[in-house]
Amino acid sequence: MMRVLRTIPYTLIRMSRDYITLLLLLVVPIILITIFYFVLGDMKNQYGDLAFYDTAQLMTLVFQLFGGSIVIAYIQDDLFSARRQRILVAPMSLPLYALSISLCGMFFSIFLGFLLVLFTGVGLNVEWGNVFWVMYIIALLAVLSSLVSLILIFSVKNIKLAERLSDVYGIGCVVLAGLFFPIPDYPVITFINEYLNPLLLAANAISYAQSNLFSDAYIYMFRLGIGIVITFIIVYVLGRRKI
Amino acid sequence: MTVFHYVLKRSIANKTSLLILFLFPVVAIFLPSGEYWPHLPYGYQYFGIFILFISLKLSGLILEDRMRGIAKKLSIAPISHFSYLAQNLLAYFLILVLQCLILVYGGVFFGKELYQPFWLLILFLTFSMASIAFALMWISFFRNKEISMLIFMSMISVIALIGGVLIPIELLPEVLQKVAITLPTFWLAWGIDWIIFGGEVKEFLLVNGMLILYMFLFLIIGSVKKLH
Structure with missing residues (x-):
């Protein structure tokens, strides 16, 4: 236990020096959101708020969906390929180490989300509402995405395929939410967006809380929570077999 | 044309790549149309981004050759660097031609407004x-x-946005509009506008001329022989 705890600072240092992840999950969203800041300008949405606020919030949440790629990369490197033999002979518990990497990955993803909230909130004056609630929802989303990535890496043998599938998960959520192009109103798609699409669940939880409709916000948060519980059970079952 | 033959084979040998290469243009045909913008259906508007990704995926073969030392072996084989590159690029181009044909004439077949x-x-x-x-x-x-x-x-998502493929270029602030002229996607977006609204043939020639000019510029930089 203590030995695993001692690896955590090093895991965090490794993650913070992973410049490509930082570029993809921090610099790119900052650039994109800034461009949208100029593009949308003073445009209003149908409720009379700035349209840019919705876009900035959605973009921040979208990049949380891809946070799972951090967990995939580290679990793959440390437990399945490059360093597997070395980690196996290290005098520490393998499942605990896997848990610590996953938690660090989730924490790092949440931290990047926090930086984005900070940037949009302070730099671009986006109204987020209660920051603690927002961070809580972002944390739920990050945990869910990481769990989905864990399911993929435990159930698919080919690592390349697992990475592509996690991209499919992220991009699929974005497409279903109708951010690229309007999605037709089939009952199936409406159902998915209302109950399953984590991106919209998180966005709704935040926007309802902003307009003080906490009963609705709790419902969406609750649905996210159920998603986490279900994926966690699957990860637990699969992970016990793999590690 | 041995290299050409094998590059073609390597590009489509794998089932997943074959699926990606030919499923996406088919899916793109059936994407819906926008209400006000874009004027072409979404699949056609975004196809430029898809082309960029596919060309990078395809040219990954050259990078693989360089990394695995095949480029070194080729440099002592009786084949010129020019011939090797030309046959590679020709094979990639052939695949992209097929995709464009599927997309455009598939759309015509299904009665899309093109x-x-x-x-x-x-x-x-x-x-x-x-x-x-x-x-x-x-x-x-x-x-x-x-x-x-x-x-x-990460770079494509930015240049697609600034270049006017994802959103109309008139919405951008003026500084970015001026920056956009240096991007190939700007000329693609302009070409698409010409196709929709019509105009002088000169304009269309200018757009294509600029794209070909870019091609030569990138080729000159990219075709330097590299042996790691």
Whole structure:
């Protein structure tokens, strides 16, 4: 236990020096959101708020969906390929180490989300509402995405395929939410967006809380929570077999 | 044409790549149309981004050759660097031509409103040439396929946005509009506008000429012989 705890600072240092992840999950969203800041300008949405606020919030949440790629990369490197033999002979518990990497990955993803909230909130004056609630929802989303990535890496043998599938998960959520192009109103798609699409669940939880409709916000948060519980059970079952 | 033959084989040998290469244009045909913008259906508007990604994925073969030392072996084999590159690029171009044909004439077959399908095909083809050359230049900066792809992804999302493919260019602030002229995607977006609204033939020639000019520029930078 203590030995695993001692690896955590090093895991965090490794993650913070992973410049490509930082570029993809921090610099790119900052650039994109800034461009949208100029593009949308003073445009209003149908409720009379700035349209840019919705876009900035959605973009921040979208990049949380891809946070799972951090967990995939580290679990793959440390437990399945490059360093597997070395980690196996290290005098520490393998499942605990896997848990610590996953938690660090989730924490790092949440931290990047926090930086984005900070940037949009302070730099671009986006109204987020209660920051603690927002961070809580972002944390739920990050945990869910990481769990989905864990399911993929435990159930698919080919690592390349697992990475592509996690991209499919992220991009699929974005497409279903109708951010690229309007999605037709089939009952199936409406159902998915209302109950399953984590991106919209998180966005709704935040926007309802902003307009003080906490009963609705709790419902969406609750649905996210159920998603986490279900994926966690699957990860637990699969992970016990793999590690 | 042995290299050409084998590059073609390697590009489509794998089932997943074959699926990606030919499923996406088919899916793109059936994407819905926008209400006010874009004027072409979404699949056609976004196809330029798809072409960029596919050309990078395809030209990954050259990078793989360099990394695995095949480029070194080729340099002592009786084949010139020019011939090797030309046959590679020709094979990639052939695949992209097929995709553009599927997309444009599939759309015509299913009765999509494409205004001037033939000129759209020509525009996509010149853009494919420019984007293959761009991919060739891009991989010459990297020694790792994954890293080149990831950085490419982040760059493409920005230049697609500024270049006027994802949103109309008139919405951008003026400074960015001026920056956009330097991007190939700007010319693609302009070409698409020409196809929809019509105009002088000179304008269309200018757009294609610029794309071909870009192709030569990228080719000159990218075709430097590299032995690691």
